[in-house]
Amino acid sequence: MADLLAGRTLADIMAERRTLVEAALAQWLPGAEVPPATIHEAMRYSVLAGGKRLRPMLALFGCEAVGGRLDDAMPAAVALELIHTYSLVHDDLPAMDDDDYRRGRPTCHKVYGEAVAILAGDALLTHAFQVLADPAAGGVPAPRRLQIVAEIASAAGSVGMVGGQTMDIQAEGQRLDPKTLLALHAKKTGALLRASLRVGALAGGADEAALAALTRYGERLGLAFQIVDDILDIEGNSAEMGKTAGSDLRKKKATYPAVFGLETARRDAARLLREATEALGLLGEGGAVLAALAEYVGKRRS
Amino acid sequence: MADLLAGRTLADIMAERRTLVEAALAQWLPGAEVPPATIHEAMRYSVLAGGKRLRPMLALFGCEAVGGRLDDAMPAAVALELIHTYSLVHDDLPAMDDDDYRRGRPTCHKVYGEAVAILAGDALLTHAFQVLADPAAGGVPAPRRLQIVAEIASAAGSVGMVGGQTMDIQAEGQRLDPKTLLALHAKKTGALLRASLRVGALAGGADEAALAALTRYGERLGLAFQIVDDILDIEGNSAEMGKTAGSDLRKKKATYPAVFGLETARRDAARLLREATEALGLLGEGGAVLAALAEYVGKRRS
Numbered sequence: 001m002a003d004l005l006a007g008r009t010l011a012d013i014m015a016e017r018r019t020l021v022e023a024a025l026a027q028w029l030p031g032a033e034v035p036p037a038t039i040h041e042a043m044r045y046s047v048l049a050g051g052k053r054l055r056p057m058l059a060l061f062g063c064e065a066v067g068g069r070l071d072d073a074m075p076a077a078v079a080l081e082l083i084h085t086y087s088l089v090h091d092d093l094p095a096m097d098d099d100d101y102r103r104g105r106p107t108c109h110k111v112y113g114e115a116v117a118i119l120a121g122d123a124l125l126t127h128a129f130q131v132l133a134d135p136a137a138g139g140v141p142a143p144r145r146l147q148i149v150a151e152i153a154s155a156a157g158s159v160g161m162v163g164g165q166t167m168d169i170q171a172e173g174q175r176l177d178p179k180t181l182l183a184l185h186a187k188k189t190g191a192l193l194r195a196s197l198r199v200g201a202l203a204g205g206a207d208e209a210a211l212a213a214l215t216r217y218g219e220r221l222g223l224a225f226q227i228v229d230d231i232l233d234i235e236g237n238s239a240e241m242g243k244t245a246g247s248d249l250r251k252k253k254a255t256y257p258a259v260f261g262l263e264t265a266r267r268d269a270a271r272l273l274r275e276a277t278e279a280l281g282l283l284g285e286g287g288a289v290l291a292a293l294a295e296y297v298g299k300r301r302s
Numbered sequence: 303m304a305d306l307l308a309g310r311t312l313a314d315i316m317a318e319r320r321t322l323v324e325a326a327l328a329q330w331l332p333g334a335e336v337p338p339a340t341i342h343e344a345m346r347y348s349v350l351a352g353g354k355r356l357r358p359m360l361a362l363f364g365c366e367a368v369g370g371r372l373d374d375a376m377p378a379a380v381a382l383e384l385i386h387t388y389s390l391v392h393d394d395l396p397a398m399d400d401d402d403y404r405r406g407r408p409t410c411h412k413v414y415g416e417a418v419a420i421l422a423g424d425a426l427l428t429h430a431f432q433v434l435a436d437p438a439a440g441g442v443p444a445p446r447r448l449q450i451v452a453e454i455a456s457a458a459g460s461v462g463m464v465g466g467q468t469m470d471i472q473a474e475g476q477r478l479d480p481k482t483l484l485a486l487h488a489k490k491t492g493a494l495l496r497a498s499l500r501v502g503a504l505a506g507g508a509d510e511a512a513l514a515a516l517t518r519y520g521e522r523l524g525l526a527f528q529i530v531d532d533i534l535d536i537e538g539n540s541a542e543m544g545k546t547a548g549s550d551l552r553k554k555k556a557t558y559p560a561v562f563g564l565e566t567a568r569r570d571a572a573r574l575l576r577e578a579t580e581a582l583g584l585l586g587e588g589g590a591v592l593a594a595l596a597e598y599v600g601k602r603r604s
Contacts, residue, residue, distance in 0.1 A: 030460060030461065034461065035465070035485075036460075036468045036469050036472070038468055039464060040460060087424075090424060093397075093420065095395075095396075095397075095415075095416035096417050096420065114397035116471070118392055118395065118420065119464050119467055119471075121424070122388075122389075122392060122424075122464050123459050123460035123464040123465075125424065125427055129451055129455040130451075130455035130456055130459060132451070133448045133449070133451035133455060134452060135448075135452065141444075142443075142444035142445045145444075146435045146437075146447055146448060147437075149431055149434070149448075150432055150435035150436060153428050153429070153435060156428050157425050157432060158341045158342060158345060158428070159332065159336065162341060162421050162424050162425040163337070163341055163425075166338045166421050167338050170340065183337075187338075
């Protein structure tokens with residue numbers, strides 16, 4: 001594996017990409033001094049708080065896997081992280097999950113109040129589409145860019161992420177059957193993770209076969225990531241995760257280990273990651289980084 | 303004027319366009335049976351509750367004013383109304399304006415609960431961009447469609463509508479100076495009304511001069527519309543308006559009449575509508591409907 005990564009480790013590559021993503025996020029967000037300052041401060045507070053930047057990473061890796069230029073996928077990478085962050089800001093609201101901490105610091109509404117947190121989430125979601133459509137974000141032909149807008153909107157919307165959040169709220173305290181739980185995960189986290197790879201690939205000029213391979217990879221990695229997340233919530237420690245461990249249990253959230261049992265959850269995650277890696281076969285050396293990422297997801301502790 | 307409208311009244315034309323917009327909204331929104339049903343019910347409940355449909359109207363009129371086909375502006379018209387509706391759903395939340403009635407019926411959170419109302423607003427905003435980027439929404443060339451996405455995102459975002467809502471919340475109970483109030487209105491309602499005309503014109507293939515004329519018209523009509531709204535809140539009756547009259551006063555909202563006085567407000571609205579009509583000169587007969595609309599805004603009672 002080390003050879004295919006040109007002598008570097010996945011950690012090196014991720015750190016390098018993360019630095020680029022952080023810079024792009026800081027650059028694409030309006031400055032904290034732009035009036036009205038409060039909304040821009042709240043947006044920057046929520047986005048520039050660290051985080052794994054998994055979705056941008058997937059978009060950049062998806063683009064590079066098909067031979068695309070990193071710059072071409074950067075607007076999509078930024079947009080995906082803005083959308084992920086807005087979903088966290090709204091999810092943390094008292095009327096939703098009512099969380100006080102996120103990414104190791106007080107949640108947006110704890111700092112700026114509920115009204116500004118609602119508006120900051122709205123503004124981040126809106127800004128994601130502005131970034132995708134910005135004339136300065138050139139490179140990718142306009143029809144492909146429209147396709148990227150449509151993909152991301154679909155994955156983030158009522159049949160995707162927001163639909164999954166709705167199911168999640170309605171499921172609280174209930175025992176879900178396996179089929180419903182899988183549908184919930186596919187929407188709530190799966191759709192945007194899958195879209196991250198697809199729009200990265202689209203920005204990189206992927207053909208149909210490569211797009212299909214990355215879609216398959218994305219679907220499996222996405223579900224495995226969620227399962228590992230649920231396992232870590234049971235086993236992990238709060239300091240490593242930047243949020244309170246065991247919170248799913250306390251809130252009676254529907255999780256994969258709760259429905260299938262911890263052992264099955266572990267086994268299924270490993271199988272999904274194997275299948276994800278197999279889907280990369282078509283891409284040859286282009287798939288090396290994504291294969292390493294699948295391995296990393298299986299081993300992560302936070 | 304009646305001649306320029308080809309023998310029809312503005313009311314006829316508006317009713318005809320409104321029927322088309324209602325049909326397009328019902329068609330573009332996911333069906334109430336699409337899972338998860340709750341979110342789609344809430345979205346449809348909020349959007350298909352009537353309303354003036356002013357923003358779609360402006361987009362369609364803007365398109366027709368430059369000789370464009372109505373169909374080309376319809377996706378933008380739908381997107382604008384989805385965004386306007388999401389802003390009302392979020393604005394009505396307990397953490398924001400805490401309103402129980404909207405468009406003559408219980409607000410979204412009163413019917414579906416706060417969590418679903420937050421999510422329904424998010425989904426409507428997201429869906430607006432899906433409509434704009436949908437491959438089935440053809441007609442307009444991709445680069446223009448991207449420009450429309452960027453215009454709408456900018457007008458709806460943190461330097462536009464959401465920025466204005468932030469200022470509005472921060473201004474509650476405070477006495478605003480005239481300059482700040484104008485900035486608040488320009489963002490909160492002005493930006494999206496202005497964008498409605500611009501994106502309609504862009505969809506219709508407007509040249510720079512026509513776009514500039516419609517921008518000027520839109521800015522003036524937008525502010526006049528807001529001033530008239532504020533006057534009606536003081537003078538109007540609740541039944542005609544579908545919401546509670548005097549609510550701005552009770553909430554100590556910063557309004558144009560409160561800052562400038564009722565007489566100045568009336569005079570400024572009339573002047574702005576005159577200027578709006580003058581800006582249409584360049585468009586010749588194409589501007590007739592918009593001129594009639596300016597007249598209508600000056601006379602509206604609800």
